[in-house]
Amino acid sequence: SANRKFHPQDSVIQVGEDKRLVGGGHFAMIAGPCSVESEEQIISVARSVKAAGATMLRGGAFKPRTSPYAFQGLKADGIELLVKAKQATGLPIVTEIMNANHLPLFEDVDVIQVGARNMQNFELLKELGRTRKPILLKRGLANTLQELLMSAEYIMAGGNENVILCERGIRTFETATRNTLDLSAVAALHEMTHLPVIVDPSHATGVARYVKPMAMAAAACGADGLIIEVHNDPPHALCDGAQSLRPEQFVEVAKAVNAIRATV
Ligand code: PEP
Ligand code: MN
Numbered sequence: 001s002a003n004r005k006f007h008p009q010d011s012v013i014q015v016g017e018d019k020r021l022v023g024g025g026h027f028a029m030i031a032g033p034c035s036v037e038s039e040e041q042i043i044s045v046a047r048s049v050k051a052a053g054a055t056m057l058r059g060g061a062f063k064p065r066t067s068p069y070a071f072q073g074l075k076a077d078g079i080e081l082l083v084k085a086k087q088a089t090g091l092p093i094v095t096e097i098m099n100a101n102h103l104p105l106f107e108d109v110d111v112i113q114v115g116a117r118n119m120q121n122f123e124l125l126k127e128l129g130r131t132r133k134p135i136l137l138k139r140g141l142a143n144t145l146q147e148l149l150m151s152a153e154y155i156m157a158g159g160n161e162n163v164i165l166c167e168r169g170i171r172t173f174e175t176a177t178r179n180t181l182d183l184s185a186v187a188a189l190h191e192m193t194h195l196p197v198i199v200d201p202s203h204a205t206g207v208a209r210y211v212k213p214m215a216m217a218a219a220a221c222g223a224d225g226l227i228i229e230v231h232n233d234p235p236h237a238l239c240d241g242a243q244s245l246r247p248e249q250f251v252e253v254a255k256a257v258n259a260i261r262a263t264v
Contacts, residue, residue, distance in 0.1 A: 001153065001156065002149050002152045002153055002156060002163070002192075002193045002194070002195055003149075003192070003193065004191065004192060004193050004194050007194045008194070009024070009194060010023050010024035010025075010194050010196070011023050011024065011161070011194045011195050011196060012024040012026060012196075013134050013162050013163075013164055013196060014134075014162075015028075015056065015092050015110050015111055015134050016056075016092030016110040017092075017110075018090075020055055020056070020092060022134075022164055022196050022198075022224060022225055023164070023195070023196030023224050024196075026224070027055075027219075027224060027225050027261060028055055028056060028164070028196070028198055028224065028225030028226070028227075029053060029054045029055045029056070029225060029226055029228075029254060029257070030054065030055070030056040030057070030058050030094055030198070030225065030226065030227040030228070031045075031049040031052070031054040031056075031057070031058065031227070031228045031229075031230045031250055032045055032046065032049060032054075032057045032058035032059045032094075032229070032230055033045055033058075033059050033060075033229060033230065033231045033232075033237065033244065034059075034060055034063075034202075034229050034231070034237065034238075034239040034240035034244065035059065035060040035061075035063055035071065035073055035074075035078070035237075035238050035239045035240075036059040036060065036061055036073070036074050036078035036079075036081050036082055036095075037074070037237075037238050038081070039081050039084060041231075041232055042057075042059055042081050042082060042084070042085045043081075043084065043085050043088050043089075044232050045057075045059075045085075045230055045231065045232055045247065046085040046086075046088060046089045046091055047088070047089060048230070048232070048247035048250070049091075049230055049247065049250060050089045050090075050091055051251075052247065052250050052251040052254045053254045053258070054091065054250075054254070055091070055092075055225075056091055056092045056093070056094050056110070056111065057082065057085055057086065057089065057091040057092070057093050057094065058093075058094045058095070058113075058227055058229075059078065059081075059082050059085070059093070059094075059095055060073055060078070060095060060096055060239070061073050061074055061075055061076070061077075061078025061079045061081075061082065061095050061096075062075055062078075062095075062096055062097065062098045062099070062102065063096075063239060064096070064098055064115050064117045064118070065239070070239070071238040071239055076105050078095070079095060079105050079106070079108075079109065082095055082109070083108045086108070086110075092110035092111065093108075093109055093110050093111070094109075094110065094111040094112075094113055094136060094227070095109050095111075095112070095113060096112075096113040096114070096115045097112050097113065097114065097124070097128075098115070098118060098124075099124070100123065100124050100127035100128075103127065103131070106133070109133070110133070110134070111133070111134045111135070111136050111164070112128060112131070112133050112134070112135050112136070113135075113136040113138065114128065114135060114136070114137050114138060114151075115138055116138045116139060116140050116141050116168055116203075117140070117141070119137065119138060119139060119140035119143055119147075119148065119151050120140060120143070120147070120151060122151075122154055125151055125154035125155050126154055126155075126158055128155050128158075128160060129154060129155045129156065129157060129158020129159060129160045130158050130159070130160070131160055132159075132160055132162065133160070133162065134162040134163075134164060135155055135160065135162060135163050135164070136164045136166055136198075136227075137151060137152055137155070137163055137164065137165055137166065138166040138168050138200070139165070139166065139167055139168055139170065139185070141170060141171050141179070142170060142171050143170075145185055145188055145189055145192065148165060148189075149189075149192060149193055152165065152193070152195060163195050164195065164196045164197075164198060164224075164225075165189060165193070165195050165196065165197045165198070166197070166198050166199070166200055166227065167181070167182055167183070167185040167186060167189075167197065167198075167199050167200070167204070167223075168199075168200035168203045168204055169181045169182070169200070169203055169204030169205070170182050177204070177205045177206055177207060177210065178203065178204070178205060178206025178207070178243070179203065179204050179205070179206065180204075181199070181201065181204035181205065181214055183199070183214075183217055183218065183221050185197070186199065186218065186221045186222055186223050187221055187222065190222060196224035196225065197223060197224055198223055198224055198225035198226060198227055199214070199215070199218035199223045199225075199226055199227075200226070200227045200228075201214035201215045201218060201226065201228065202227070202228055202229040202240070202243045202244070202245075203229075203240075203243065205243065206240075206242060206243045207242065207243060208234065208242065208243055208244060208245055208249070211228060211229075211243065211245060211253060212249075212252065212253045212256060215228065215253050215256070215257050216256050216257060216260050219257045219260040219261050219264070220260050220263075220264060222264065226257065228245065228250065228253065229243055229244045229245065230244060230245045230246070230247060230249075230250045231244035231245070231246070232246070232247065234246060
């Protein structure tokens, strides 16, 4: 169970072939583009974020876009390019699954992401419970923390205890930001569950210049990691350019986050 009552110690999740740890004092710095766009793009971003201290590479291959006419991702080819980026840098890779039938394509993926829109796709969660891969479970756009934990239970009930929770902002009446980052979720979840809790300041704000302050705030309130969108050329990104950092900006964010972490 995800409940802290039955498991007082923080869970530590092992990621990738070299068993990178997340949770219980081990911080995950996940960075990369919203979407994998080309081999050159993903390998260049992977090299830059690794040099800046990222511990994992993110990149969407199957994209949950609001419009069916928007870029839907490179799909299986995108996963192949992520695997090439892993081979080039040694960074474990994180990518989103939308359909359980695609699971065979995720064999070399180190962390399978369940996006906000699928947080309550219970059949998908049950299938992921049958795997033993770490699952990055994002909070739904309008879901309570209790509902997030019940979704984690769906995965854990199948025997997969490797769940990392992610606060990525929720829908409110505010329009200055894409979503409203609920940082109190980190403190509340740490009481409710032993699972690691990371923060996505990119989707939470939708604005690149707000990513650094929110990443610092997440580190200050005890988050177990961050997932941040970084693109080599944000104005030309095929998805989420407005919230994407250039690699040089990510370097500054990583430094600021590490400075905060040293004080908490
Ligand atoms: C993403 O991480 O690219 C993404 C689509 O995030 P979310 O599911 O939180 O909107
Ligand atoms: Mn995105």
